[in-house]
Amino acid sequence: MSxxxxxxxxxxxxxxxxxxxxxxxxxxxxxxxxxxxKAKYPSLGQKPGGSDFLMKRLQKGNYKSLHWSVLLCxxxxxxxxxxxxxxxxxxxMKNKQLPSAGPDKNLVTGDHIPxxxxxxxxxxxxxxxxxxxxxxx
Amino acid sequence: xxxxxxxxxxxxxxxxxxxxxxxxxxxxATGDKGGRVVIFQRExxxxxxxxxxxxxxxxxxxxxxxxxxxxxxxxxxxxxINKIRWLPQQNAAHFLLSTNDKTIKLWKISERDKRAExxxxxxxxxxxxDPFRITALRVPILKxxxxxxxxxxxxxxxxxxxxHINSISVNSxxxxxxxxxxxxxxxxxxxxxxxxxxxxxxxxxxxxxxxxVITAAEFHPHQCNVFVYxxxxxxxxxxxxxxxxxxxxxxxxxxxxxxxxxxxxxSEIISSISDVKFSHSGRYMMTRDYLSVKVWDLNxxxxxxxxxxxxxxxxxxxxSLYENDCIFDKFECCWNGxxxxxxxxxxxxxxxxxxxxTRRDVTLEASRESSKPRASLKPRKVCTGGKxxxxxxxxxxxxxxKKILHTAWHPVDNVIAVxxxxxxxxxxxxxx
Numbered sequence: 001m002s003x004x005x006x007x008x009x010x011x012x013x014x015x016x017x018x019x020x021x022x023x024x025x026x027x028x029x030x031x032x033x034x035x036x037x038k039a040k041y042p043s044l045g046q047k048p049g050g051s052d053f054l055m056k057r058l059q060k061g062n063y064k065s066l067h068w069s070v071l072l073c074x075x076x077x078x079x080x081x082x083x084x085x086x087x088x089x090x091x092x093m094k095n096k097q098l099p100s101a102g103p104d105k106n107l108v109t110g111d112h113i114p115x116x117x118x119x120x121x122x123x124x125x126x127x128x129x130x131x132x133x134x135x136x137x
Numbered sequence: 138x139x140x141x142x143x144x145x146x147x148x149x150x151x152x153x154x155x156x157x158x159x160x161x162x163x164x165x166a167t168g169d170k171g172g173r174v175v176i177f178q179r180e181x182x183x184x185x186x187x188x189x190x191x192x193x194x195x196x197x198x199x200x201x202x203x204x205x206x207x208x209x210x211x212x213x214x215x216x217x218i219n220k221i222r223w224l225p226q227q228n229a230a231h232f233l234l235s236t237n238d239k240t241i242k243l244w245k246i247s248e249r250d251k252r253a254e255x256x257x258x259x260x261x262x263x264x265x266x267d268p269f270r271i272t273a274l275r276v277p278i279l280k281x282x283x284x285x286x287x288x289x290x291x292x293x294x295x296x297x298x299x300x301h302i303n304s305i306s307v308n309s310x311x312x313x314x315x316x317x318x319x320x321x322x323x324x325x326x327x328x329x330x331x332x333x334x335x336x337x338x339x340x341x342x343x344x345x346x347x348x349x350v351i352t353a354a355e356f357h358p359h360q361c362n363v364f365v366y367x368x369x370x371x372x373x374x375x376x377x378x379x380x381x382x383x384x385x386x387x388x389x390x391x392x393x394x395x396x397x398x399x400x401x402x403x404s405e406i407i408s409s410i411s412d413v414k415f416s417h418s419g420r421y422m423m424t425r426d427y428l429s430v431k432v433w434d435l436n437x438x439x440x441x442x443x444x445x446x447x448x449x450x451x452x453x454x455x456x457s458l459y460e461n462d463c464i465f466d467k468f469e470c471c472w473n474g475x476x477x478x479x480x481x482x483x484x485x486x487x488x489x490x491x492x493x494x495t496r497r498d499v500t501l502e503a504s505r506e507s508s509k510p511r512a513s514l515k516p517r518k519v520c521t522g523g524k525x526x527x528x529x530x531x532x533x534x535x536x537x538x539k540k541i542l543h544t545a546w547h548p549v550d551n552v553i554a555v556x557x558x559x560x561x562x563x564x565x566x567x568x569x
Contacts, residue, residue, distance in 0.1 A: 029453035034402040036456040 147177075147193075147563070153556035155543055159223040159231065162547040165193055165554055166233055167561055168218025172202035174235055174288075176246065177563075191552065193563050197246055199288035202237040214239050220305050222314070224327075232291070234314060238301040241316055243292035243327065249285045253277045297323050297333045304354045310361040317354035322366060324378075336384045337366060337376065352467075353413045360419065363388075367424055371408030375435065391433055393440045403455045403464070411467035416476040417548075423479055425470040428452065430481050430491065445491045445498065448483045450521040450532045463537050474549045482541025485530070486557045487517055503541060503555045503562040514564065 151169040158165050165177040178196035205214040216237055224232040230247040255277040259265050300318035307314045315336070316323050322337035337354075341347055349370040357363035362378045374387035395404070407427035415422045416432075421442070424431050428449055431441035447468075451458060458464040463484075470481040482488045483500070491498045500517040520529035543556040551566035 030399075030401045030403055030455060033453065033455040037402065037459060040456075040460075 147561040152559050153543060153561060154217050154219060155221050156545040156554050156556050156561070157221045157223060157233075158545050158547055158554070159233075160225050160548060162549055162552065164196065164223070164231060165545070165563070166221045166223065167554075167556065168201065168221050168235055169559075170215075170217045172200055172204070172216030172218060172237065174199055174201045174218065174221065174233075174244070176286075191550075191565055197286040197288055199244070201235045201242060201244065201290075202240065205239075219302060222305050222307050224307055225311055227311075234305050234307065236302050236305050236316065239295065239298055241294040241302070241305060241325075242290050243294070244288050245291045246286060246288045249287060250281060250283075251279045252282045254280050292327065292330050294325055294330050294333070297325075303352060306354060306356040306364065308356045308361050309359055313361075315354055315356060315364060317351050317366060319350040322351065322354055322364075322384075334382070336378065336382070338383070338385060352410050355413055355415055355422075358415050358417060358419045365413055365415070365422060367410035367413040369409040370405060371410055371426060373410065373413060373422070373424060373433065389435070389438050391438045391441075393431070403459065406459070406464055407455070412469040414470060414472060416472050417474065418476055421476065423470055423472065425468050425481055427464060427466075427468075430470050430479060432479070432493070443493065445479070445489075447481055447489050448487075448519070450519055454532065458537070461537065463540075466540055466542060468540075468542050469544060471544055471546045473546045473551070478546075480544050480546060480553060482544050482555070484537050484540050485535040486539040486541060487519075488541045488544060488555055503557040503560070 151171040151173065153167050153169050155168040156165070157167075163179045165179075167175050167177075169175070174197075175195060176197045177193040180192045180194060201218060202216040204216045206212075207214055214237065218235050218237060220234075220236050222234045224234070224243075226232075230245050233244050233246070235242055235244060254261065255275050257266075257271060257274055257277075258268070294316070298316065298318040298321065300320055302316055302318050304317040305314060312328075313324055313326050316325065316333075317337075320338065320340040321335055323333040324336045325333045337351070339349070339351065349368045349372075352367045352369055354364060354366035357365075363375060364378070364384075365373050365375045367373045371392065373391040375389035375391070376384035377388045378384060380386075380388060395408075410424045410426050412425040413422060420435060422433050422435060424433065424441075425447075428451060429447055430445045432443035432445075433441045455464060468482050470479060472479055477494050478490055478492050480488060480490045486503045487500050488503060489498060489500050500519070501514045502517050515528075518526075518529045519535070520526065520531050525531050539557065541555055541557055545554045547553065553564050555562045555564065
């Protein structure tokens with residue numbers, strides 16, 4: 001691979017510090033790898049964590065493989081599947097107090113009330129949920 | 138290297154998920170995926186068995202965490218031990234903190250080598266005696282018994298983390314400790330289990346604005362008001378708890394400037410810091426990202442003072458490493474007692490040691506061959522270019538399932554513990 005680099009960028013090689021050259025040669029493998037990945041998964045977005053590829057990983061249920069932002073969204077998503085949850089949180093909102101910098105105890109249900117627009121598409125569970133009743137419309 | 142080393146290979150039933158020496162180095166704790174903790178103890182010097190000096194034997198085993206099911210979220214909570222941290226020893230018993238994704242537990246490990254005999258109210262086998270049948274009283278006497286090591290849970294710190302706990306760190310005040318998950322860091326008092334203080338919260342109001350998560354956190358070894366936390370974007374924030382109760386604003390911000398022209402799809406992922414460790418001196422800290430280990434001077438935020446390449450040859454494999462998820466592997470790193478050397482793991486059961494004074498580094502392998510007693514560890518070399526020498530291994534032959542994520546270095550001596558999936562290797566210098 002390094003040979004190919006020299007062929008493609010002769011102008012950059014001459015007149016540059018050796019360190020710069022080495023850095024460029026270090027960069028190019030990474031870019032080549034990026035090109036490989038995008039060739040395999042054309043729908044992959046610019047930001048790592050782009051949708052289709054990661055939705056595939058979501059279904060595999062392999063948390064390690066999830067890019068973190070999606071993982072956290074999954075956590076948020078999971079909160080809203082329990083209608084009892086939803087109603088409790090709704091009731092809580094009526095008596096809502098300002099959040100303090102105190103301990104984060106029992107933050108299972110959260111304070112945010114989901115609206116139908118908020119709810120993303122449900123992921124397939126690792127464990128079949130008794131509550132599985134389809135999506136909230 | 139090539140020095141003579143004593144080594145032991147210990148087989149674990151399950152995948153080892155954490156390894157930690159205590160403050161004296163006499164005890165070595167391992168946690169595994171099944172929620173078990175196994176503690177090894179170093180043998181004392183024994184003239185009748187000179188070669189057993191420094192051997193580590195099983196001291197105690199207990200089930201620390203069980204799998205749980207969060208019914209509200211329909212999620213299983215793994216029993217895997219993410220971290221173990223020892224408390225400094227204050228009496229005959231030993232204390233450690235162990236944590237899974239959600240719950241931290243304080244365990245007391247104590248020895249019992251005497252037992253009382255001659256009770257009045259119960260028989261030798263424990264059955265209660267009829268008090269009306271007792272005609273004489275006796276004083277129970279203490280008799281020696283075979284050493285029994287008991288582990289008991291003394292505190293359970295639960296319900297404080299919405300996201301997965303990645304770090305715990307005992308404060309130098311020996312009274313408090315911190316626990317960190319993806320978005321928050323909590324401060325606990327060791328005596329108080331029903332509440333904790335939230336000291337860092339990076340959760341945005343709108344989750345779609347989330348750009349980074351907390352990956353590791355640690356207290357400063359001497360300054361009890363200072364801690365650091367690392368992020369998935371390769372930055373480290375140092376916080377001072379004296380400046381405010383909520384440390385969302387950092388006191389120092391460590392980030393190495395990136396050449397924007399070199400940015401790729403993988404840049405952010407491989408810059409994510411998987412571990413941060415202060416040096417024993419407290420002057421430096423070390424961070425581990427996917428391809429390198431960096432040493433930072435706490436007085437200089439602009440860039441690290443040292444960068445050591447762990448396995449730079451993987452840069453041309455990033456595509457497949459992303460596909461097989463290896464790019465998300467979280468490697469740990471550790472200092473030796475004098476801060477003159479650092480160690481971290483790699484793939485193919487390789488681990489790397491860097492000598493900061495001589496600027497030399499070595500690649501070693503934790504394998505069956507190396508576990509023969511008094512066998513010296515042969516340095517390994519990965520061949521990146523075309524011609525492969527006899528002893529070298531090519532990048533494409535590396536086994537990416539054999540990863541060394543967890544390593545530990547004895548706080549004083551040249552003894553290291555290396556976890557290779559479900560095998561624990563302990564290597565020791567012959568000459569101290």
